[in-house]
Amino acid sequence: MKNFRYIGKETSRPDAPDKAAGKAHYIHDLQRPGMLYGKIKFSDHPHARIKHIDTSKAERLSGVRAVITANNSPEVRFGFLRDNFALKKDKVRQYRDELAAVAAIDPDIAEEAIELIKVEYEPLPGLFSPHEAMKKGSPLIHETDSQGRPRTDNLVPLQYHHESGNLSAGKRAAKYMAQGEFSTPRVQQCCMGTAGCLAEFDMNSNLTIWAKTQIPFLAQRDFNRALSDMGLNDKNTRVIVPALGGGFGTGLDTHAYEYIAILLAFQTGRPVKIVYTRDEEFAYFSPRQSSTTKITQGCGQDGKLTFREVEVVQDNGAYTSWGATYPSVMMMPATSLYRVPSVYFNAQLVYTNNTYCQAMRGYGNPEHTWALESNMDELAGEAGIDPYDFRMINCNKPKETTPMGLKVSTCGLKECLQTVAKKLDWKKKSKKGKCRGKGMASLIHVGGGGRIYRSDASGLILKLDDFGNVNAYHGGVEMGQGLHSVLTLGIAEALGVRPEKVFINPLDTSTCPWDVGTHASRGAFMACNTAILAANKLRDRIFELSEELFPQEVEKNLEKFIKKNPGYKPPDFDFIKAAKRERFDLKDGSIFIKDAPREPWLSLDLGRLLRAIHFRTQGQMLATEVFYDPPNELPDFAKGFGNISSTYAYGTQGAEVEVDTETGEVKILRMVAAHDVGKVLNPPALKGQIYGALAQGIGYALYEELQSEKGKILNPNFRDYKIPTAQEMDFPVDLEFIETNDSFGPFGAKGVAEPGLVPTAPAIANAIYDAIGIRIRDLPITQEKILAALKKLKEAND
Amino acid sequence: MKTEISFILNGLEVDVTVDGHLRLIDVLRNMMSLTGTKEGCGKGECGACTVIVDGRAVNSCLYPANEIEGKSVTTIEGLQMPEHKLSKIQQAFVDHGGIQCGFCTPGMIMSAKALLDSNPNPSDKEIREALQGNLCRCTGYVQIVEAVKRAARQLKSKQ
Ligand code: FES
Ligand code: FES
Numbered sequence: 001m002k003n004f005r006y007i008g009k010e011t012s013r014p015d016a017p018d019k020a021a022g023k024a025h026y027i028h029d030l031q032r033p034g035m036l037y038g039k040i041k042f043s044d045h046p047h048a049r050i051k052h053i054d055t056s057k058a059e060r061l062s063g064v065r066a067v068i069t070a071n072n073s074p075e076v077r078f079g080f081l082r083d084n085f086a087l088k089k090d091k092v093r094q095y096r097d098e099l100a101a102v103a104a105i106d107p108d109i110a111e112e113a114i115e116l117i118k119v120e121y122e123p124l125p126g127l128f129s130p131h132e133a134m135k136k137g138s139p140l141i142h143e144t145d146s147q148g149r150p151r152t153d154n155l156v157p158l159q160y161h162h163e164s165g166n167l168s169a170g171k172r173a174a175k176y177m178a179q180g181e182f183s184t185p186r187v188q189q190c191c192m193g194t195a196g197c198l199a200e201f202d203m204n205s206n207l208t209i210w211a212k213t214q215i216p217f218l219a220q221r222d223f224n225r226a227l228s229d230m231g232l233n234d235k236n237t238r239v240i241v242p243a244l245g246g247g248f249g250t251g252l253d254t255h256a257y258e259y260i261a262i263l264l265a266f267q268t269g270r271p272v273k274i275v276y277t278r279d280e281e282f283a284y285f286s287p288r289q290s291s292t293t294k295i296t297q298g299c300g301q302d303g304k305l306t307f308r309e310v311e312v313v314q315d316n317g318a319y320t321s322w323g324a325t326y327p328s329v330m331m332m333p334a335t336s337l338y339r340v341p342s343v344y345f346n347a348q349l350v351y352t353n354n355t356y357c358q359a360m361r362g363y364g365n366p367e368h369t370w371a372l373e374s375n376m377d378e379l380a381g382e383a384g385i386d387p388y389d390f391r392m393i394n395c396n397k398p399k400e401t402t403p404m405g406l407k408v409s410t411c412g413l414k415e416c417l418q419t420v421a422k423k424l425d426w427k428k429k430s431k432k433g434k435c436r437g438k439g440m441a442s443l444i445h446v447g448g449g450g451r452i453y454r455s456d457a458s459g460l461i462l463k464l465d466d467f468g469n470v471n472a473y474h475g476g477v478e479m480g481q482g483l484h485s486v487l488t489l490g491i492a493e494a495l496g497v498r499p500e501k502v503f504i505n506p507l508d509t510s511t512c513p514w515d516v517g518t519h520a521s522r523g524a525f526m527a528c529n530t531a532i533l534a535a536n537k538l539r540d541r542i543f544e545l546s547e548e549l550f551p552q553e554v555e556k557n558l559e560k561f562i563k564k565n566p567g568y569k570p571p572d573f574d575f576i577k578a579a580k581r582e583r584f585d586l587k588d589g590s591i592f593i594k595d596a597p598r599e600p601w602l603s604l605d606l607g608r609l610l611r612a613i614h615f616r617t618q619g620q621m622l623a624t625e626v627f628y629d630p631p632n633e634l635p636d637f638a639k640g641f642g643n644i645s646s647t648y649a650y651g652t653q654g655a656e657v658e659v660d661t662e663t664g665e666v667k668i669l670r671m672v673a674a675h676d677v678g679k680v681l682n683p684p685a686l687k688g689q690i691y692g693a694l695a696q697g698i699g700y701a702l703y704e705e706l707q708s709e710k711g712k713i714l715n716p717n718f719r720d721y722k723i724p725t726a727q728e729m730d731f732p733v734d735l736e737f738i739e740t741n742d743s744f745g746p747f748g749a750k751g752v753a754e755p756g757l758v759p760t761a762p763a764i765a766n767a768i769y770d771a772i773g774i775r776i777r778d779l780p781i782t783q784e785k786i787l788a789a790l791k792k793l794k795e796a797n798d
Numbered sequence: 799m800k801t802e803i804s805f806i807l808n809g810l811e812v813d814v815t816v817d818g819h820l821r822l823i824d825v826l827r828n829m830m831s832l833t834g835t836k837e838g839c840g841k842g843e844c845g846a847c848t849v850i851v852d853g854r855a856v857n858s859c860l861y862p863a864n865e866i867e868g869k870s871v872t873t874i875e876g877l878q879m880p881e882h883k884l885s886k887i888q889q890a891f892v893d894h895g896g897i898q899c900g901f902c903t904p905g906m907i908m909s910a911k912a913l914l915d916s917n918p919n920p921s922d923k924e925i926r927e928a929l930q931g932n933l934c935r936c937t938g939y940v941q942i943v944e945a946v947k948r949a950a951r952q953l954k955s956k957q
């Protein structure tokens with residue numbers, strides 16, 4: 001294996017000191033001269049016709065600079081299926097619907113103005129469950145599609161389907177079968193920094209927007225389209241991304257509040273900032289989709305899976321975001337986690353009058369793995385095989401092609417399973433009587449980009465200066481996950497400079513090369529692949545120029561050295577002849593000839609060489625640009641086939657829990673997480689990703705749920721919506737990284753940002769089953785659910 | 799109702815005129831431009847706005863500005879050492895991976911500081927207790943607790 005200078009070493013993050021000092025600037029901290037504060041009037045009904053909006057009082061309030069509604073501003077359409085509008089005109093379809101907005105000189109006035117806006121509605125019957133909304137004859141949430149064609153049902157027109165192998169043969173061959181229906185709740189991403197943006201026009205009507213986004217370049221496209229909707233044809237948007245305060249998928253779409261800020265800024269001619277309060281974030285922002293998954297699996301006498309059948313119904317909410325493409329990811333575990341010869345998968349998305357949903361970390365995978373890995377334990381139980389042995393029997397292997405056509409390069413699943421079994425003393429049963437149990441669950445996820453768009457690419461510009469500094473311009477978003485840390489190390493390693501000499505510039509669409517977005521755990525994979533390509537190009541150029549300039553500079557060095565050390569005899573080495581591009585190397589910022597004697601004068605600081613290249617007749621400055629599109633394919637999701645990623649990440653998590661049968665409380669005693677990461681790039685950053693994801697997985701497993709009644713969010717605050725605190729996370733977590741050194745991965749690494757929360761909930765559920773013999777199929781596994789199930793069990797036994 | 803108040807902010811005496819409904823966080827962020835203190839909920843539920851008032855960690859989003867009269871307030875900006883150096887606690891967060899998106903960080907560090915000032919030798923449990931009002935969605939707290947432990951050790955060895 002290669003010896004790395006920086007990769008894999010404990011290094012602190014370059015963005016950490018400013019964050020520790022309170023000097024990182026989030027959207028909340030930004031100010032512009034003349035800036036106004038925007039605020040939105042949301043709907044008072046989940047489904048209603050809008051009869052009249054009275055803004056007259058708000059307009060008269062002193063300090064208000066603009067009040068806009070769909071009636072006095074251009075129509076701006078947006079969304080994955082363009083079924084949403086910045087401001088609603090005829091109908092509201094959810095409580096989140098934006099009806100009017102104001103811009104005022106301070107936030108209090110803006111809030112007061114919003115309260116003065118009165119809306120008359122004609123309420124319509126609401127649909128709050130996808131199963132209800134799917135029924136024939138249900139009232140239509142969208143009467144027409146974005147082209148104006150009439151619609152006849154509430155199904156979202158997106159197809160996700162897969163069939164492979166021979167399902168009926170698979171069923172006939174099954175000696176044992178297990179079936180279950182599993183559901184998952186809506187949960188909130190809960191970024192600690194709430195959503196917001198700041199929009200400003202210049203006098204040429206070009207827009208600059210500071211946005212909390214994970215897709216600056218797709219956002220630029222969306223906003224440019226909005227500008228033309230506003231009659232500003234051929235105008236451009238510059239998207240600048242400040243420190244994010246967490247992303248977790250919330251930044252994968254553009255949002256109505258952004259379009260509203262744009263409309264207000266244009267109308268007033270002043271910068272307008274909109275920042276959500278925490279209540280707004282909970283009530284009027286898009287959570288993770290809820291889903292119901294019906295799954296049946298079967299296996300033979302030998303424990304080998306013979307088939308898997310999956311039907312998913314997803315509550316889309318009132319409009320469609322990128323989150324509607326969750327099934328494109330669900331398909332991956334459905335077809336490819338463990339070896340299974342025949343698979344049926346179908347997913348349906350349904351419009352309801354709930355708040356529309358969007359992406360969240362894992363993107364359909366936690367939802368699906370929850371069902372699949374719970375059901376694996378059920379089937380193992382049917383077959384009388386230990387759940388660990390059962391998984392080993394069906395374990396994926398390197399170099400296999402899965403039913404979906406995923407081309408697996410490296411696969412460390414076997415090692416992950418073994419590691420968890422070992423660390424959890426799997427075969428040693430937990431102390432019974434105490435209601436303790438152990439469980440495990442595994443995952444597959446994209447680890448080499450994830451093509452859900454026609455380009456899965458990413459660019460990097462490296463610009464060298466006279467001091468040997470490397471200025472990097474990259475389109476990937478640092479949202480806390482540590483992208484800048486691994487990009488810095490990747491550049492330093494591949495180019496041969498010290499990490500302190502690498503500077504990652506702020507993300508700005510006007511200076512950085514295009515990137516499809518920071519999602520699908522692709523950030524580090526893409527950034528480091530571009531770093532290697534760019535570094536190689538620069539090294540070639542540097543070494544080429546060194547043929548002439550290296551001897552010239554070294555000559556000067558030698559003269560000086562002799563002056564200082566009279567009597568010095570240089571070794572017999574012809575550095576002029578040796579100065580050939582293939583013989584040069586660059587390490588830690590100094591250039592030398594690989595086979596030359598190690599003399600102090602016989603190497604050059606990179607900055608010195610760059611100055612020699614620059615300051616001469618027809619001098620040059622060195623910079624390079626690369627664009628990397630990984631070798632993967634855009635699957636045909638209606639057929640369920642295609643190699644979506646160039647490599648896949650695997651992992652297994654294990655939990656030991658203790659259940660209090662009096663209170664229903666689940667106590668996690670310890671967790672083990674073994675992940676195939678390809679190669680560890682930066683240990684503390686990687687651990688942070690897994691620990692953090694695990695905490696989100698535990699919240700998902702045990703208590704997080706955005707509760708609503710007839711579309712209204714009931715728990716829009718951290719008191720009622722509990723996320724794990726330092727106290728809940730008080731148990732040992734054992735992390736183990738399996739390094740499979742993937743050939744597509746930069747330095748061997750795979751993407752790992754999402755996997756950490758994918759199998760957590762089923763691992764815990766399986767442990768609970770092991771402890772008390774109760775299987776909860778509906779997340780979160782709350783104390784109440786456990787108590788109710790215990791009571792039922794007792795009644796059945798009596 | 800406007801009131802004039804004076805208090806000590808990061809070691810220096812300041813005078814401000816505040817409206818009756820203003821909160822300490824508004825004074826810090828809007829009037830003093832000390833934006834290191836973050837607002838994550840405005841309701842005392844997340845701890846992002848934690849500052850130290852007379853030695854105690856408080857949520858500045860709940861603290862009425864006019865009650866700060868005569869008191870001493872330390873914000874994250876007040877921890878910075880001469881020559882652009884971080885304090886030991888801040889450095890420990892940097893060194894041990896306790897920081898991801900960083901939004902919770904200033905509040906988290908202020909809570910940790912208040913703890914270590916009053917209890918230089920906290921147990922794991924005491925650290926978790928002291929930080930339970932500070933929500934972090936990124937880290938799972940493991941490296942944060944580790945950072946506080948290391949900081950405690952370093953501060954002790956200095957004495
Ligand atoms: S902002 Fe003060 S506790 Fe959340
Ligand atoms: S580091 Fe992001 S919330 Fe704590």
